[in-house]
Amino acid sequence: MPERTGLDAFFAPRSVAVVGATTNELKGGYSIIANMLESFTGPVYPVNPGRDEVLGVKCYPSVRDLAGKVDAAIVFVPAASVPAVLEDCAAAGVKAAVLESGGFAEVGEEGKRIDAACREIAARTGLRLWGPNCTGLVNTDPFIFTPFMRAPNANERLKPGTLGIIAQSGMLAAGFMLQYVISGFFTVSKACAIGNKIDVNEVEVLQYMAADPKTKAVVAYLESIVDGPAFLEVARDMAGRKPLAVLKGGRYEESAKAALSHTASLAGSDEVVEGALRQAGAIRVDDFNELMNLGKAFSLHPEPFELSSPSGDGVAVITVTGGGGVVLTDLLRSAGMRVPALTQKTLESLQGVFPDWMAPSNPVDIWPAIEQKGLAAFGDSMKAVLADDRVDGVVLLPFASRMLDFFPFDEIGEAVRSSGKPVVSWVFGDIRYFEALEERLREYGIPVYNDLHSCVLVLKSYLSFSRQAREKA
């Protein structure tokens, strides 16, 4: 048996061949070669027997013509042609092949035969395979971008970050990449669409990210887990060290069947998965936006926070809307967190900014204080609450409006930073001020969401990750 190389050949190849490169702009083979020529720093070789040149670059009939020159190949040709291409790759000394084409096990018997042929080649030659039926991978440092969607100047637009993304779905990975990365929702370290995973699977990718110093947190969408015990072992290792959030699709008969036809995945028993993931310390979610919201939170702050209460789940709410405080308290309690009474010292500090007729409590309803003392009351209340030992984290409910011009962002930000406690914020009000609010709070590591559920999910995840770190320490 040949030695299997690790994933470095995928994430950091020195040179890449693009098999199926074309000048037809409607085809994925065009997007791949155009993206790679534009954004990859090493040599990129188009391969296509029908062309002499692609985008001004010499095109080779076969990977065999590039013997010894290529670390990785991106393969985008019909499934039936893939085994022959892989033989070429192995013969030419290629270490890693990213298979993006569909038409494998997910489409039936003929696809399964092709699938088996590819596996056999990998086992015999040591060539590592990624996919098929996926958009491949993105690494921001060093830069490589394999998806078959055109992304002009990808290397300039995708700034290096600390978040790792794993998605067992090509369209989703590509869609989210566009939606969240382009909109500045978060920056990523590595984004991986693993498809049918006939060789490289979620366990190996997760192990790689768990060890990768550039990746500090991981969010994963999976339709199956090929090796449960190994996956849980990585998850346990990451607990308290690198946050891991998982969306696992295929809970019901109907959806498990859909997962099977989508990526040839056997979904496995949901109860077992749920329990095991929770026990291993991973965060389980059930919608993509929850996964992305956690991605935003952990890309802003992947380290554990300091916890001050013994149970590490005490939350204070500072709100301009009494109703928001009431509903948020319901949601925090439903999610198993506490909204504790504040200490006498904190209440006394708050009374200093509150009107005489109003006794402060938690949630801290500061609108009357703002009416009396102006927006400085927000900063003073924040400081008082963050200093309270019963408070492990805070949710802010400010109001987006012209008022934000007078909002004590720096004061609040510095108080948050020096407290070492997690703070998340809701935004509501005048949408013209949403972006400004979000940008200013993000500077201080405070993620902003426009629904209370997301605030609760994020704070709960921050705190439970921090408790894991405390238990391990």
Added chain:
Amino acid sequence: MPERTGLDAFFAPRSVAVVGATTNELKGGYSIIANMLESFTGPVYPVNPGRDEVLGVKCYPSVRDLAGKVDAAIVFVPAASVPAVLEDCAAAGVKAAVLESGGFAEVGEEGKRIDAACREIAARTGLRLWGPNCTGLVNTDPFIFTPFMRAPNANERLKPGTLGIIAQSGMLAAGFMLQYVISGFFTVSKACAIGNKIDVNEVEVLQYMAADPKTKAVVAYLESIVDGPAFLEVARDMAGRKPLAVLKGGRYEESAKAALSHTASLAGSDEVVEGALRQAGAIRVDDFNELMNLGKAFSLHPEPFELSSPSGDGVAVITVTGGGGVVLTDLLRSAGMRVPALTQKTLESLQGVFPDWMAPSNPVDIWPAIEQKGLAAFGDSMKAVLADDRVDGVVLLPFASRMLDFFPFDEIGEAVRSSGKPVVSWVFGDIRYFEALEERLREYGIPVYNDLHSCVLVLKSYLSFSRQAREKA
């Protein structure tokens, strides 16, 4: 006992006095008079003993000076002065007073005494009271806008719609008004912040909306329900006729306490409220954005839909992303809906647009069909699925990108319209195309959301409301 007039004097007064009108732009009394002078079609009278003129209009020292001239008064003066103002109002023949000031029962003993004095005046004179401690109300036809937030040209910006909003929280009502109405999220018929409701309460407002031909659906945020049986009677009457969604805050001890200090509300047992609301046919939600998402859905389509299956809960999914279909199916099943197998006839129609190697099923994963036949496959699949008797509603998962220029919106829209079935859509992908997708689908009554949870909540609510209508028919 004097006869109590109904709420018409609030929603459609012929003339209005603004007590506490001022030219100080930092005060609520300025915003109210400026808004009213600009947007109200009848006479508006500023009242303030300290001024001769406000914004170029003669100002009166007391409402008594306007005897017989005023239907409604908006009162924004310190709580302690309110009882005297109400005596003036009653003496001058005013029928309805909107009290926006805070400082009543929510702040303690002195406030409670003022509160009691106001109630006594109302009982003795028949003057109806709205609030206090709220932003009052908005009616879009005829137009009246009482909130103490400045909203220039409110009458031009707030187009008449069919949705009624009730919120027991001033900041929230004002915030959401700004956020959702200004961003075109929905249009409203009436928006009511009812505050401490010392006289007019949520039951009476809901009764009014239930009878109001201009209001076709209602969303309500409540911290207490003063008369449970009466509220449930209206809810039962609305079931299947006008959709009603309720967010009821104050489930836990901590939040119930916050509700008490916020609007002097006793929240009541949550289990009782939950069960009773469900039994009466109302939709219960637990976050503001859920309430607003339902508002968007029901403002687009407040009538019941035609149901074709016996159980009325069969959902088809049409998706460009297999992973999206898997997770959506999980969420639909978790929410108690079915994702049924399609009829043989439907499967045969779908096979006409699907590649030979791919057997169609539900969820309908149409990416391979699009690759083969172009975006027309989306329209053909939609028609086939809508014609299926097992399908009561559809969730679409399209991909926002340049592709939308070729998307068969009209074909899909016409198919949806003629089917009479509810369709909701998710949007993901390139955010630059989100607005275009949403606008085009909205033309055909398809609401769009950027998370799957919202799609599931809305479709579930559409279908359960439609089942209520079928049961009542």
